[in-house]
Amino acid sequence: MENEMRSANTEPLHKPLGSSRTFPHFEGLLFSPVQLVKKSLADDVPVDIETKIGPHARRPLKLSMPIMISAMGYGVALSKSFSIALARGTAMAGTAFNTGQGPVLKEHRDNAKFMVVQYHGAFWRPTVHQLGQADMIEIRLGQGANAGAGTVVKVTDLPPDVLADFLATTHEMVDKPLKELVVPPGIPEIRTQSDLRQLIHHLRLAGHGVPIAVKLAASNYLETEMEMALRAGADVIVIDGAQAGTHGSPAILVDDFGLPTLAALCRADDYLRLNRRRDHVSLVVSGRIRTPGDMLKALALGADAVYIASAALFATAHKQVLKPLPFEPPTQIAWVNGTHASDFSIDEGADSLARFLTSSSEELKSGIRALGKRSLREVDRSDLVAWDSEVARITGLPLV
Template sequence: MPNLLFYLTFTMVTLLFVVLIFMLICWRWIMKLMVKKAGKIILSDSYQENVMELMPGLRHMGVQNMIENSLRAETGTVLDRPLGGSSKKWPNLDPITFIPAQTSPFPVDGEEDVDISVTIGPKAKKPMDIKIPLMISGMGYGVSLTEQARLSLAKAAKKTGTAINSGQGGILPEELDAAGKYILQFSKTDWAKEEHLFNRADMIEIKLGQGAIAGMGKKIAPQNLTGRARKVMGLKENEEAVIYENFYENQTLIDIKLLVEELRVRSGGVPIGVKIGAGGKIEEDIDHLILMGIDFIAIDGGQAAMHGAPPILFDDFGIPTLHAVVRAVNHLEKRKMKGKISLIVSGGLLVPGHFLKVLALGADAVYLGSAMLFALAHDQVLNALPFEPPTQAIWYDGKFKDQFKTEEGEKTAEKFLTASVEEMKMALRAIGKRSLKELSKKDLVSYDELTAKMVGIPFSFRPWEDTQLEQ
């Protein structure tokens, strides 16, 4: 028997060796034969039976639409897109560029520091001061991120002198201890309403809506939300986690105004504001918020992303972030509220150039979501790849969440924020600015004529003196 096994093993190894040698010697001939055979099938089969018939179908439908329609056909339920914003190609900030300082004015020396500190809610009793204009957006524990991910982000925010938003999930005690400036998101939930949270918060954000899901809520089944998060959120056994559409039954604007006043008292005077998704009647929305007496407005543009939202809300609601920030700033100026009510913008802002352009257009600060997630995960996504999506390393229900290292996440998130800030400072020096407060849309041009007209900045093809005469 041992001899038989030996001969079988020897024979198999020999055959494999011969096949390998054959492939090494004849690989060009084999490849040519395969291409010739496949090409003959593709080029001679009738179109109705040709596998390449898939190409015009995919071009017509789009790969993402085809996959999502197939999932609808399979499940018969509303889809939840795991991550990502709209599949549309929205108008964006890319056609806008900065005007370099070269002859008048001159650039600022590279060794000279640039002030990029920001105050949110300047009229509040306790305004929130942060060292950089980049804040970490609300991505809640349990409803999206893991404990490790939240702690990493909180520590990175503290080290870089900025604030982190709690999101609409549960709030970890150790996260409160680890964070510096903390933004409590007052969401349409039954959890995260304890009194000590209001005392700890440096700012409170009432969430009425967001770019990726409008004002809608969602339900998370017990089997999809297990472990510590259930205890932190105060959920009973087999109880769904419910994010409601409204705070009150038969809700009115007066109810929200009274809520603003209540939170201002309970928090001791920290800035109280509202988050909304950018919509077609943004000016009317802002007027309503002004009447509520808020200290800041957070506007989430149509390119915003989130963990788990129906494609129809991602793709077919809202307006582009670029349109939203321009219209919001113009309306705040019209109402003489610019500088009194802070404006925070988010939605599809991914790189330092995007951040600085939005600030030049009049935003006071920027929320970072997706960009922070990818910086946080960095090479730890390799725990999930290639057989699972990279987000499985950081989602609360991710298969590889336990392999995530908090210290590594903290380092990469901190480095991303630091690098982004240094790039923004370099850009400000190149424009001839020593402070973020000196930056305005006068420092911008656009190579797209429609964008230039819409934003109110020069079109780069036109002579400079012509654009100045019109202003």
């Protein structure tokens, strides 16, 4: 089918919402329940899942749960109303949303309780004022579904008011008609570790001491790139696995680049422990993390928090996906140029997302109680076994 689509067009085939390929993943793991060795806890026992990101930053990010909404940018992917619903829904649940590569809006700050501002290389990247409103700043060097490549948005795909939001904040003169809006690969001015150190210092000042994160597409250079980021002063490492989704990226980058999320997480955690940095930097992982079970397994393997995107997209859309159906895909309620974007209800979307996040956090607590524990910080690798031989090899966990 994909080759048939390539036969109809000369441009690279763009693929949304991640790869359909099967990689070793969290499904190959199971938690070990306790009965006599240790007792599970009753449903009314309080469980602490509060999360601190960037513990050594002057202003750590303190969340009600270890679940954040990953970068899904207004204009480069989502409609304005949908991005506002993400901000509002996360605020209702007590966690954070990420502005992504699109323009940072006043409405984002007005509706969010905790806002992660993503710093990228495009001319509309956040201003010093917008960085000063962030609760965490994330430097985007790569992403799982797009490798270390850039992003191109055709101006003809954007409504005029959305294009105006892109042009409202500029770092360079736009003196000729635009045909495309380009997010370049990485940050063009960052060529060395020293350059990255200077940028992190600048962002730390602009953000008044909030954590500075570096987002990497998981690759076989993972440990080397983590070391460079840590030496440059990063407070948080974000690892985006090969199964991560996106609004649209060349299919070859979606399917054939990167490291699987599970393998990347294990390597990242091993590296931090081996170098005695595990308590000094926060590790956030993303890439096809969809259920509370996925989340708790990632946290047990060493992540301090998880980012979710596709799961949050459909949770926010919830019953509103019925508006485009049956003649249009359900995502047409969410995309900036979606045929039914104007039909989206911010209030309904925010409520749906808040319910999903709250339900997921309560499910995490149920799993932690079943392990006989009272805090997320007590959950670790010893609570897991592998039933899949390849997953056992990757994680180093016992094969049942």
